[in-house]
Amino acid sequence: MAIIELVFDRAAVNPDRLHEDLAAALGAAFIGVSAGRGKVRVHVLDSLPAADRDRIGLLVAAHDPSQLTAAQQAEADRAALLERLRKPWAEWTAKDKDDVLRLMAERLLDDH
Amino acid sequence: MTWTTPKTWDADELVTATVMNTQIRDNLNALKFPPSAAHVLDESSEYTTTSTTFVDVDSTALALTITTHGGDVMVQFHGNFRNSAGDKICLDVAVDDVRVAGEDGIMAQAVGTGMSATLTFTRLITGLSAGAHTFKLQWRVVTGTATLFAGAGTVNNQVHGQFWVREVS
Numbered sequence: 001m002a003i004i005e006l007v008f009d010r011a012a013v014n015p016d017r018l019h020e021d022l023a024a025a026l027g028a029a030f031i032g033v034s035a036g037r038g039k040v041r042v043h044v045l046d047s048l049p050a051a052d053r054d055r056i057g058l059l060v061a062a063h064d065p066s067q068l069t070a071a072q073q074a075e076a077d078r079a080a081l082l083e084r085l086r087k088p089w090a091e092w093t094a095k096d097k098d099d100v101l102r103l104m105a106e107r108l109l110d111d112h
Numbered sequence: 113m114t115w116t117t118p119k120t121w122d123a124d125e126l127v128t129a130t131v132m133n134t135q136i137r138d139n140l141n142a143l144k145f146p147p148s149a150a151h152v153l154d155e156s157s158e159y160t161t162t163s164t165t166f167v168d169v170d171s172t173a174l175a176l177t178i179t180t181h182g183g184d185v186m187v188q189f190h191g192n193f194r195n196s197a198g199d200k201i202c203l204d205v206a207v208d209d210v211r212v213a214g215e216d217g218i219m220a221q222a223v224g225t226g227m228s229a230t231l232t233f234t235r236l237i238t239g240l241s242a243g244a245h246t247f248k249l250q251w252r253v254v255t256g257t258a259t260l261f262a263g264a265g266t267v268n269n270q271v272h273g274q275f276w277v278r279e280v281s
Contacts (some may be wrong), residue, residue, distance in 0.1 A: 003165055011157065015257045016196055019162040032163030032253075036170055036262070037155050043163045071196075 002046045003031055006056055010040040014065040016072060021059055026052055078103065113142035115181045142181070149176035149247075150276035153191065155262040162257050166204055166211060166250045169260060174249040176277045182242035183281040189249055190232035191273030195223040197256025205235060206248045212237055217250070228261060228269050236280070247277045 013035045022042060023030050029052070031043040042056050068076065081099055085092070116134050151173055159169055168175065178185070187205050195201055204217030211217070212235065223229045237247075251258060261269040 003167075005167070013160070015160040015162055019257065031165050032161060032167070034159070034161040034163055034167055034169075036157055036159035036260075037173065038157065041167070043165065043167055 003043055004046045005034075005041045005043050006053060008040045008042070008057060008060045009038060010035070010060055010063070011038050012065045013040055013063065014067065014069075014072075016069045017065070017067055018060070018063050020069055021063065022056065025055060025059060113145050114138050115142040146279045147178035147180050148276070148278040149178050150274060151176065153260075153262040153271075153273045153275075155264050158262050158264045158266060159260040160257055161251060161253065163252050164254065166202070166206075166217065166252045168206075169249045169251050171248060174275050175246055176248075176275065177244055177246045178277055178279065179244045180240055180242055180279045182240065183279045185237045185240060185245070185247070185277055186280045187235045187237060187247055187275075187277050188233070189273070189275045190230060191275075192228045192261040192269055192271045193223050193231050194225070194228045194259045194261070194269075195253060195256045196225055196259075197253075198222060198225045199256045200254040201231065201258045202252050202254070203231060203233060204250045205237075206250050207237060207240070208245055209248070211250065217252075220254075223258075249275050 015033060015035055018040070019033050022033060026044065026048065029045040029048040031045065033043065034041045040060055042060065044053070044056070081103065085096055085100060116139060118139065119131075119135060155173070161167060161169075189203070189205075193201055200220045200222045202217040202220040204211045204213050206212070218233045218235055219231065221229070221231055223231070251260070260273070261271050263270055263272045
């Protein structure tokens with residue numbers, strides 16, 4: 001099966017989120033999405049039905065780049081937490097200590 | 113610049129201006145100014161892809177066409193990349209829409225999430241016929257979203273990579 005690309009004019013994109021939304025809508029026929037120079041290119045198998053191709057345009061038009069994926073939100077939350085913990089030890093609360101232990105445990109589990 | 117196969121001179125052969133201009137002037141100009149094309153990245157937005165199949169990075173700006181004399185062509189690229197999943201980014205060049213390296217491309221390199229890394233390659237492409245050929249930079253990811261920084265204003269990644277091709281023989 002050949003891969004085709006549908007091209008749309010679109011400047012601002014959150015590629016991770018747009019990829020997730022298109023993958024959920026199109027399934028296995030969706031290969032990926034590329035962006036640059038004011039264009040969004042959606043790569044799909046040529047077997048994708050015409051009705052689904054029309055949906056792609058609507059999804060791209062409705063895309064809100066400020067909406068984050070779960071992974072992006074988790075990373076933003078982690079960065080905010082680390083920023084909040086940049087203070088003298090004497091000012092740390094019990095919740096602060098629990099939070100840093102949780103972060104360290106998550107990192108250990110990720111690495112193994 | 114027109115290239116003419118150098119002639120074999122005969123003893124007492126008359127050297128005319130026409131022959132000298134063809135054999136010496138034109139051929140030296142052809143060597144001095146070989147078929148060549150280049151693009152420096154300086155765009156309004158960075159390039160991204162989530163495609164797990166090779167696709168053009170930019171089928172206009174990073175598609176270079178030269179008309180060769182049938183010689184070998186050198187292709188070079190360097191740019192700064194990031195991958196949101198810390199996984200591999202694969203690069204290749206398609207000549208007239210056929211990838212030169214096949215499989216996973218010319219190179220496959222994991223690039224971290226919180227950093228950027230320079231990926232670069234030089235490739236000598238042989239066996240091309242004389243005539244016009246189009247060279248396109250292509251990429252894919254194993255997982256994640258790849259970003260190619262193109263001078264679009266990302267803090268500390270306001271860099272300008274380059275893609276160029278030149279006939280070298």
